[in-house]
Amino acid sequence: MAGIYIHIPYCKQACVYCNFHFSTQLATTQLMVDSIVTELQLRTTYFEPHTPIHTIYFGGGTPSVLTVTQLQTIIIAIQKNYNCAELQELTMEANPDDLSLDYLQQLKQHTPVNRLSIGVQSFNDDELAFFNRAHNASQVHQALRNAQLVGFTNISIDLIFGSPVSTTASWLRNLQLADEYGVQHLSCYSLTVEEKTALAHRVNYTKQVTLNESLNNQQFQTLMDYASQNNWTQYEISNYCKQGFESKHNTSYWQGKTFMGVGPAAHSYNGATRSFNIHNNNLYIKAMHNNDLKASTDTTEILTESEQYNEYVMTRLRTLQGINSIKLQQLFGTEKLTYFETEIAYEIHKGNIKYEYFNYTLTSAGKYIADSVASNLFWVE
Structure with a gap:
């Protein structure tokens, strides 16, 4: 998709x-x-x-x-x-x-x-x-x-x-x-x-x-x-x-699918990179008048595996389906899975996360502080 x-x-x-x-x-x-x-x-x-x-x-x-x-x-x-x-x-x-x-x-x-x-x-x-x-x-x-x-x-x-x-x-x-x-x-x-x-x-x-x-x-x-x-x-x-x-x-x-953003300030994502268009209408119009894609692009980020992991955790945790540990291991390997399971155990203990059949999802209490819970699971280099 x-x-x-x-x-x-x-x-x-x-x-x-x-x-x-x-x-x-x-x-x-x-x-x-x-x-x-x-x-x-x-x-x-x-x-x-x-x-x-x-x-x-x-x-x-x-x-x-x-x-x-x-x-x-x-x-x-x-x-x-x-x-x-x-x-x-x-x-x-x-x-x-x-x-x-x-x-x-x-x-x-x-x-x-x-x-x-x-x-x-x-x-x-x-x-x-x-x-x-x-x-x-x-x-x-x-x-x-x-x-x-x-x-x-x-x-x-x-x-x-x-x-x-x-x-x-x-x-x-x-x-x-x-x-x-x-x-x-x-x-x-x-x-x-x-x-x-x-x-x-x-x-x-x-x-x-x-x-x-x-x-x-x-x-x-x-x-x-x-x-x-x-x-x-x-x-x-x-x-x-x-x-x-x-x-x-x-x-x-939220599923990390590829999308292309068009227009000023729009951003695009393909799983490995994210690019941002300039936040200026007049400069954007000028760049397109000159057929100059480079001039219309503000920044391009190449995401590291750790950044991809952090985005995966942030977006999936907000959803009804939550994070599946088998899928996470397939995408990011055993080291990231071990880290994730260690960190999320604290959130389960605090009542912010529930675990069932390899799926980790937010509890009602966890939904109030979803971004904070996710950030506690981030991989920090």
Whole structure:
């Protein structure tokens, strides 16, 4: 399985928590589309010949700021230059305020997009205002109705918990509304303070905002309890689905499959190397205008076996399946397995990990500190 990720680096406005690469200068969107098409044409040798592309993911930023015609242009370039005969999933991230009935009808009729990932974040206007989202709760409801009306049957929504203007009751209501609309997938994230964001400034400098770890943990527990009681599978720490509706594209990330990232700030991974495109729209457009892939690439990392092992531990441990010791030995050898089993024994003793039939998975307690547990298992040179 291989995938293609397309980064659309535009947003109408900046959310307080976001540190992803984007610009609010929408005047250059057509130049960006043309540049992405050029990169797709220049990178046809990234995959082995005839490699089937199983998933395509438009992320951002906000892909729904593009017109359907612009999206078509990029999709056609992928279809012309890559083997899409076995394509299973084409996801587009979108914001509720972009999803008019007409836009969705065009998207459904003129593109192979078969999965929507809608940046809802909350059904509560106070929370949306705190996040500085461009939409309100009414637009969320309308977008979901529109998407279902035109026939989208694989819809994911993003929700954020732990905000200081939320309560456990308001968080539970967000989850209930997701169920009432019958969406198939939830991506639920804890509000996190990232560097160089408005939220970081308000928390660390002006002290206008205080995040409550106890509230955050309580809402995470509410999420896990609600999921288990309402037929949601927590197949990864932050991701929940109804049966059969896992994100195929994101699952390929956690399984270490090869993917190519296209667009500014996108990164690519093939198991042995990871490369990053430059985080600058204008320089990226200039590089593509000159057909200069080298100028569009920021860095390329060649991963050591130890780094590959650490990534394997980090990504697999977050999933429902966890880490299989037999598979780990096949991939990394007896020395790494012995080290892993020694270190993870401490986590089992602390109640963070459970072991069954060669599989190590996080307990409910371990899910609160998943990244910390994983880092304790890392191989340190």
